[in-house]
Amino acid sequence: MKKSNKMADSNIAQVKYYLWLLEQHGVENPTGILEYPKLRQTQPVDLTAEDRARIPLELEAMKVLLADDVPCPPVIDKPFCKQCAYYEFCYVAE
Numbered sequence: 001m002k003k004s005n006k007m008a009d010s011n012i013a014q015v016k017y018y019l020w021l022l023e024q025h026g027v028e029n030p031t032g033i034l035e036y037p038k039l040r041q042t043q044p045v046d047l048t049a050e051d052r053a054r055i056p057l058e059l060e061a062m063k064v065l066l067a068d069d070v071p072c073p074p075v076i077d078k079p080f081c082k083q084c085a086y087y088e089f090c091y092v093a094e
């Protein structure tokens, strides 16, 4: 369930990751539903073959990033940063 009043691709990606994790733990064909109460909308989320191939690659890319001495890219300081899920991490020192 998302409190936001906008539907974002990152929400779908988050649910797909959870579905992938469930599959990794033996749950067969898990499905999800995103609910947006403010919008009065729901969105079904399924895991596709493409997702199953992409998610492990993204996890590997994250591991490479985390192993870097400076794992975070520089703050880009754009107006949309205020809507970004990482805003507090990027601007915590400012």
Ligand code: SF4
Pocket (backbone or CB within 6 Å): 074, 075, 076, 077, 078, 080, 081, 082, 084, 085, 086, 087, 090
């Ligand atoms: S707040 Fe988000 S978009 Fe802005 S610099 Fe940080 S990660 Fe990038």
